[in-house]
Amino acid sequence: MMPTAKLRSIAVLGMLTAVWAPSALAHVLQGEAYGFVTGFLHPISGADHVLAMVAVGLWGAQLGAPAIWVLPVAFPLVMAMGGMLGFLGVPLPGVEYGIAASAIVLGAAVAFEARPSLVIAALVVGCFALFHGHAHGTELPPGQSALLYSMGFVIATGCLHAVGIGIGTVHRRPWGRQLLRVAGTVVAAGGIFFMWQAVA
Amino acid sequence: MTRSSTLRLRAGIVAMLVFASGCGPAEAHLNATGMGPIYDGLVHFLTSPEDLVPALALGLLAGLRGAPYGRRAMFTLPAAWLLGSLFGLSAALVSAGTLWASLWFMLLGGLVVADAKLSLRSVTALSALLGIVHGYLNGTGMGFSPQSVVATLGLAAAVFVLVVLVAALVVQLRAQWGRIAVRVGGSWIAASGLLMLGWFIRG
Numbered sequence: 001m002m003p004t005a006k007l008r009s010i011a012v013l014g015m016l017t018a019v020w021a022p023s024a025l026a027h028v029l030q031g032e033a034y035g036f037v038t039g040f041l042h043p044i045s046g047a048d049h050v051l052a053m054v055a056v057g058l059w060g061a062q063l064g065a066p067a068i069w070v071l072p073v074a075f076p077l078v079m080a081m082g083g084m085l086g087f088l089g090v091p092l093p094g095v096e097y098g099i100a101a102s103a104i105v106l107g108a109a110v111a112f113e114a115r116p117s118l119v120i121a122a123l124v125v126g127c128f129a130l131f132h133g134h135a136h137g138t139e140l141p142p143g144q145s146a147l148l149y150s151m152g153f154v155i156a157t158g159c160l161h162a163v164g165i166g167i168g169t170v171h172r173r174p175w176g177r178q179l180l181r182v183a184g185t186v187v188a189a190g191g192i193f194f195m196w197q198a199v200a
Numbered sequence: 201m202t203r204s205s206t207l208r209l210r211a212g213i214v215a216m217l218v219f220a221s222g223c224g225p226a227e228a229h230l231n232a233t234g235m236g237p238i239y240d241g242l243v244h245f246l247t248s249p250e251d252l253v254p255a256l257a258l259g260l261l262a263g264l265r266g267a268p269y270g271r272r273a274m275f276t277l278p279a280a281w282l283l284g285s286l287f288g289l290s291a292a293l294v295s296a297g298t299l300w301a302s303l304w305f306m307l308l309g310g311l312v313v314a315d316a317k318l319s320l321r322s323v324t325a326l327s328a329l330l331g332i333v334h335g336y337l338n339g340t341g342m343g344f345s346p347q348s349v350v351a352t353l354g355l356a357a358a359v360f361v362l363v364v365l366v367a368a369l370v371v372q373l374r375a376q377w378g379r380i381a382v383r384v385g386g387s388w389i390a391a392s393g394l395l396m397l398g399w400f401i402r403g
Contacts, residue, residue: 004205007209008205008209011209011212011213012212014213069380069383069384072384072387073313073383073384073387076387076388076391077313077387077390077391077394079391080390080391080392080393080394080395081394083394083395083398084394084395084397084398084401085398086398087395087398087399087401087402088398088401088402089402137395137398146298146395146396146399146400147249147250147298147301147392147396148249150391150392150395150396150399151249151253151388151392153395154388154391154392154395155388158384158388
């Protein structure tokens with residue numbers, strides 16, 4: 001047990017420190033950290049977004065180089081264009097259907113090990129990214145830091161792709177290929193569920 | 201320990217906690233670090249993503265191109281930044297910082313993604329232009345005073361350290377995946393710039 005005198009002096013020292021503590025000079029700008037966290041959490045807080053973005057990584061890993069990095073590069077760039085349309089209030093019809101369809105199509109591509117050309121694969125991914133970006137842009141909470149919110153959600157999207165790629169690397173093993181196909185089926189099933197929800 | 205001393209100690213701890221919890225709200229800016237203008241400038245740069253990220257992107261671009269490019273950028277960018285801020289100190293405040301930042305994000309991020317084979321002269325020109333523009337914007341925000349002149353030195357020092365570290369890190373990457381990761385980082389920067397542009401246009 002700590003000696004009483006030592007304990008007392010620690011308590012007194014603590015009190016003195018608390019009494020003389022100067023004002024905290026800590027903030028960068030109001031709402032900045034909030035903006036980054038909100039932006040980062042936005043893509044990972046919706047299962048429909050998560051499924052589609054992980055599926056991009058899975059498909060990229062399945063297709064191998066250069067698709068393994070071209071798809072995760074194409075997605076955030078086109079998603080940002082969609083986000084810009086959303087910010088500007090430019091309507092995009094059927095956003096919810098597009099997002100659900102992205103999970104179905106990308107999941108099916110992984111499940112059936114579809115191997116289109118790189119251009120087609122990038123176009124498919126880019127087309128769906130537009131819907132995801134638009135949803136992010138229109139659902140933007142008010143009072144956020146534009147820059148940090150944008151960076152947060154782009155980084156979160158990239159991290160989801162990285163998770164997909166990480167999981168997708170199992171395709172090099174014999175059992176891994178089957179596992180990936182099962183994962184693709186799960187993503188597609190999730191997409192069907194979200195489509196059903198959007199239609200109902 | 202006797203019962204009475206234990207009670208006193210507890211009361212003391214409770215009093216300490218009450219004092220600690222009674223702190224007023226933080227109402228400050230990192231421009232005022234309390235460590236002098238050099239550190240104010242340094243910390244301002246490191247906590248301002250609209251300045252930090254374009255400089256980071258330039259470091260990535262120079263690093264991808266190789267050591268001579270990195271060496272050129274690490275001197276050109278901070279020198280131009282210092283010059284720009286000194287010019288900006290006596291100029292009127294410019295409110296187009298977000299627009300400039302988003303344009304630089306898109307341009308430099310795009311060049312990193314494309315792994316653009318720029319000449320040494322082009323990288324030098326880009327470094328100089330980036331430094332002048334962002335330094336000028338920083339300078340107009342600070343306003344002229346003896347402290348702000350010294351703060352610009354801190355700014356330039358921070359830019360120098362960042363470019364040196366980033367370019368050196370990228371230059372020594374030999375594995376293909378390492379360079380690809382840098383290019384993917386460039387796409388994130390470009391995408392963030394696009395979004396910021398949308399935000400700026402919306403107003």
